[in-house]
Amino acid sequence: MSSADMKEQNGTTVCYPEPYTKIPPQPSETKPGQLQQSQIDKFFKEGYLVVEDFFKPEELQPCRDAIAEMVELLANKLYDAGKIKNLYKEYGLFQRLTKLEEEFKGANILLFKHQKMPKAFRDIWCNERLLNVVEQLIGPDIAGHPVWNMRTKTPNSKAMDVPWHQDSGYFSEESYDHLIPTAWIPFLDTNEQNGCMQVARYGHKLGKMGKHTCCHSDTWFIDLSEDVMEQDLDINIKNDLVTVPIPYGGFLLFSNIIPHRSLKNVSNDIRWSIDLRWQSPKEDYGFYGIAEGVLFRDSTGEKITPDWEKFLSVDRKEVWQKKYFKQVVETDHFDTTITGPWIGRWDITNENKHTQAFTKSAQ
Template sequence: MHSDLDVFHRLTQLDKEFPGAAILTHKDGVLPPAFADLWANPRLLNFMEQILGPRVCASPIWNVRPKGPSASTPDGDIPWHQDSGYFDPASYRTMIPVVWVPLLDVTEDNGCLQVVEGGHKTGMVCDHLNCYADTWHVMLDESKVEQTLNVSLEKDVKTLPIKKGSFIIFNNLVPHRSLPNKSEEIRWSLDLRYQKPGLPEGLYGELPTITLRDPADPDLKVDWSPYIENRHVHQHKMTSGKDAAPAEMLDTTMTGPWMKQWRLVNSNRHTQAAGLALQGQRA
């Protein structure tokens, strides 16, 4: 179990011995009270109030990401995308800012974020493609970025190394990616999303938004119960049309509705698990 190792090294070893351990950790979807407290942190909500107005909700797509060393766990490598590329098209007009919080200093060597400055300004969701390398991640159709988003994936890129205790806020239309992790440490991070109440979220109505701040209810006690259930169970059902058996949640493939949203250009074990095949191939 490598219990002698710290939280930044233990999963690296486990994943080397049990490939996919990091994916299972990502899929686990458990929302511990400490993460919920961070999501509802009053100072973060003060930021969100300025962006979203006085009523602020949690939006149901969130992650704790164990981004391991790229050499041994390349599934954490996230290519250029807009978050809306993963979301229900009904939510494209909803502003869904994300607060991205690393649990250690992040640098160009261990997988910090890059964003494309101004990439949200046309208000468009660019075409994406499925799925990047051996992962389940969508990727921007780079041939359409300049025309649709009026930005360049070379000239407008900003690299964002930040210190532990800092965070980055950006919205669902800002193109971003994370750099490969060249260290031996797990680059743990959280991405927590927010929106106004009453607008479509990105998860096809599968999970509700949760009210975090409402001036009409100054003593609001946040009810986190809808997010105690693992979101990945819902995603599996949306993609396969059936409930996930417990063994399937121990399967190291990841599937989700975004896989059916965009053109498949690369087949791998995740897209096959979703029953998708490249034209001319059997699923």
Template structure:
């Protein structure tokens, strides 16, 4: 049964703010049914959208980044084997086995490879973004390269809404994410699950920080059901397999999570985001959007030169260090001097009560159970 024909009888009505996101159908890669599914359900999978050569170029760029990380770890004596003969879907797992947290270091690198920039701004993806947002499009500073190595807590993301990681100024504006797997994503290797229709009330649930030994915030199932007025069950939760070459488009309010990777391969994927350039991005003033299309200039091209070099992970962590520099001077110095620090913190932690402390939240405070932005 297709997503279009699924039962929507349990859906709450669209809030006024979320209803304003929707507009008349604009012809493009999404069919009219797919276009309206995005606004009604909060997501849509567009099959066979990207060409194999586009994705292979992206994979080659990521292979280069993995090799750079391996060389850095090797030169520092952190690993003894570069695993240069291992393939794209195995090498980082082997490196992570020698230096636990290598996959986290890759996630933290934060400097945008040119191959990912080219994919992000290619005509096909931008055409979908323009269908959903309008003719003027900006890239959001939060993009992610996800290296989901098998059976690894640090790369399994719990139930959340993307708004939970951003400032409240953007919670009611539309930000479109393209989730692009670099292999066939399925239940075995950790595809996404989504709460269909969960965006419709226009509300961001109360999240908790942080899950297990990670830096992730999480929204409990009971909180989702209470706040969004949607039951969380087999009818409402969609397990969203996405074949290689296809793309999952979702909005910033729909609750979603990643499943465990029980396969033998790394489930590589990308999160690439767009929004209207004249609206706040919610990234705490740390980094601006990058303009990608202009309605009055059909030949406009994004200027990646400086923007792509700005490491947004370092900006996030610097904002935390600045806020606690007088409180935990020694911790600040330790973090700045350790290029292989596998802990992650950021201003999103300020938004929520810290119900579970770990080494990631230690960057915020050492003597309290909750830390909020003043």
């Protein structure tokens, strides 16, 4: 890990427990969607919260439709390029990408790598009821954080098995000192069989980043060992690891420094989900100067119209690829290598094509 990545004073790591453990002043008025006080208490005490029955099916259906359209576009792209021989139109949302992947290994990575944020996702991101929840966590000044992801977790895909990590491990150190809550929203009932999440409760209480390594297996994911979680973050591995199945219509709410991971998907269905983040626009996004967030609310109470045109004008993954992976063939739309600035932040203990691409680019 580079010396710039953990702030130190007199050789001691600086921790920021207050933003993660101290409940901010709550709104003076009752608003739709707000959490109960007991839920707020749990979030700041344990670092996460399961919120059930929040969205109605008709609110999430446009997201399912948008994902189906993305899969359709990818299928046609692969077919037109001669990469696959069948479009698999007869398969539904929860099987079609799996069939594409059987013919073209890494189809799920391509969809993850080249996804564009559809309107349905944007509508959920700035959903008024959801923003009322976020206000309870960070206050009335709210911006969407530039890092969002649609997870393409096909059955038995090692490429989408995300290991233990803290989200701020992907960001620069400027993100350590403030809360960036995440809502992980699945588009089907999730459980241990199809790859639901696990969290290490109380792992946020020190307000500290653990030392990660890079990269996990054959992926681009950073990794936080259970030894580090115990020794540096004061987590009891035996008692504090919690499996959190989320029913369709609910979501998992967690902080940017709570360790978490996803389980393997051993079901027959694709576990689709999105993760969306928010923070105060007055804080640094910790995003290497690549992009800023999109303003949703401010403390004046005036109606804000999100500047989607500005936000969508920067494709962070394209920026990363051009800066951190100087491809020999820039037009290779079927390359499944993913790299980015987070790789250079941690010790590379496992070489693979993603780290090699980053290292070559850095040199």
